[in-house]
Amino acid sequence: MFSLRQLIGRQKPLADCRSGRLVAVIHCILDQNVRDHGAASFPAANWAFLDLCREHRVGMLQMPCPEVQCLGMSRARPAGQSLRDALASLAGRAACQRLAGETAALMAAHVAHGHRLLAVIGGNMQSPGCAVHAEASGLGESSGVFMLELVDELLRRDLAVPFMPLRDADPQLLAEDMRRIAALFSEGIGGN
Structure with a gap:
């Protein structure tokens, strides 16, 4: 009769197949159900x-939806207040800062374990929380409230990560963004 310790010692270690590469993606890329009514571009x-990530062996860290986290699924807010204004309010900004801190901590943990964080993938140009408007100096002020808080948090942690949009509300912009992301994924595939 073998003891449990002897049985465990006889097993061959499992091969670790991870690529060590990942992107942080806005929640709705993986779950369109969280989008505001009328804003979903895909059924699910x-x-x-997802196929592009699978093809290039890139993992996905799903970031929280700031609108749902701050305002709930119904995006409850005072009559006449826009989603952006709700997220930019003191309470909304504090919630986005908290979410950005938690998200950046998870990203930093990945990097500390030797994983390559290739990019933060944001959303459509009109997204109040997750829009990515890139400028030569970084994210433009018209970017989403959560994205602006996240870039600040990553800078505080000395994590240099490119922010890229995935503008799926427009098929032409989506194709352009997918080409850019595919090119990023193809760079330095051999290393971690």
């Missing part, structure tokens, strides 16, 4: 983006 998830 952006399958083309």
Whole structure:
């Protein structure tokens, strides 16, 4: 009769197949159900983006939806107040800062374990929380409230990560963004 310790010692270690590469993606890329009513571009998830990640062996860290986290699924707010104004309010900004801190901590943990964080993938140009408007100096002020808080938090942690949009509300912009992301994924595939 073998003891449990002897049986465990006889097993061959499992091969670790992870690529060590990942992107942080906005919640709705993987779950369109969290989008505001009328804003979903796909029935469930952006399958083309998921296929691109699978093809290039890139993992996905799903970031929280700031609108749902701050305002709930119904995006409750005072009559006449826009989603952006709700997220930019003192309470909304504090919630986005908290979410950005938690998200950046998880990203930093990945990097500390030797994983390559390739990019933060944001959303459509009109997204109040997750829009990515890139400028030569970084994210433009018209970017989403959560994205602006996240870039600040990553800078505080000395994590240099490119922010890229995935503008799936427009098929032409989506194709352009997918080409850019595919090019990023193809760079330095051999290393971690």
